[in-house]
Amino acid sequence: MTKIISYAVIVLLVGFGFSWLADRPGVLSIVWQGQLIEMSLMVAASILGGLIATIMIVWWLFNTVWNSPRAAKRYFRARKRDRGYQALSTGLIAAGAGNAILARKMTARTQGLLSADQEPLIHLLEAQADLIEGKYDAARRKFEAMAQDPETRELGLRGLYMEARRQGANEAALEYAEDAARNAPYLPWAAQATLESKSRNGEWDDAIRLLDQQKAAGVIDRGEAERLKAVLLTAKAEEKFESDPKAAREDAKQALKLSKDLVPAALVAARSYLREDNLRKAASVLEPVWKNAPHPQVAQLYVRARSGDTATDRLKRAERLESLKPNNVESLIAVAQAALDAKEFGRARAKAEAAARMEPRESIFLLMADIEEAETGDQGRIRHWMAQALRAPRDHAWVADGIVSEKWLPASPVTGRLDAFEWKMPFGHVEGPIEEMSVDQALSSLPDLAKPEIREKIIEVPVAVRETPVAPVQSPVKDDPSMGAKKAIVEPASTVKDQQRAAQKTPEPVPFFGGLPDDPGVKKANAEPDEKTRLKLF
Known part of the structure; x- marks a missing residue:
């Protein structure tokens, strides 16, 4: 133009x-020369x-003829270079598609048309062809040679990093990534791998510094960079909470400025204030997070902020959370639990039923079983709510890469990815409960309250037994043929009375284990061993 x-x-x-x-x-x-023109x-x-x-x-015309040999040479050289680049492009496409034969053929043609010193991509094509053919050692040597050249250094380090990851040499892969990130922090793969490595080793300051470099280089978006920095600051605060609560609180507050809904940061800052018995500032930290993202751990810490509070005081604090976030499942559960502790069973039951209607899940039905046990003690109704809990969806938990953790972690233990844990339903229960259910059906099928059982108890009253006089017993009359007459033979009366007393006498109790304890200093009367005792002795 x-x-x-x-x-x-x-x-x-x-x-x-x-x-x-x-x-x-x-x-x-x-x-001119005497002539006038x-x-x-x-x-x-x-x-x-x-x-x-x-x-x-x-x-x-003169310049064209003079420079024609050079021009012809330049023309043929350009044509040869174009053919070489065409072969190189075809070879790279074949290598990407996994066509080892074509990639190797194009490699040989490219080497004949182009010089490796002039075009470094020839080394890459050779390395890719070796990888396709399974010659990993040769490919690694190519990448090492590329890493020594300043022009192809980053490409060589990338190849060495990928090969180390493929072979499971994670430490070597991290060394290559750190080497690349040291000179080129704008490389996403190197910076990400180095960031995950430093996070896994607890080097939070170095990780934050590297993240700031990535943000300045424009490798990562501003919003994502602030979120990851908040996660790193929270992890740093949790690590030094026991040794330096004030410094941990400052890091947690800085994390909350970057990410207002980061629950672990709010918990660290609130616990630090509670150690100083500053309930007002702890509440000022927890309440904004509760408004943005209601969480059961926030509710538990807020309601039980002081150990000396009564159950009524905890109920008032739970009501405060409900006023901040009305018509929320977590708010209803917090009030129901506090009302149960305060023995206000009607209110606890109403809040629990409302929460179950809004989002039925396991913990709500278990809470209703606790309410039933504390109020009525009816085992049938308790078992009914326990059965509902078994069929209900599971509660939310900290989940990352299929791993369920009891507490929040800054990085995934599987992949090392930062900010991987999310508060959600575990993966195995995403599809829903075992059996479709509704709260109204559960309430309609609730067994009636059992009436208290009255048991009859028989009380035995000892009655005194009076002795009845017994007449003398006469023996039967026997005929004596020598006397020719009947003669009554009567036994003495004293003998009869002795027999009656022996019959009425209460037998002496026998110990359960077969006898009185043995005393070597006391001899028993008539201590003659029976047959079983003789067998034991011998």
């Missing part, structure tokens, strides 16, 4: 010049222009 405009301007200027000369006619006289000024200008054009054409 610039050349066209320049050409048009030159033509206009020449035309303007000739027009100016035509408006001002004159005669030009030249005396006269002509008009317009003819002289035309001859001069033609002469200049002729000189330029002659010079162009």
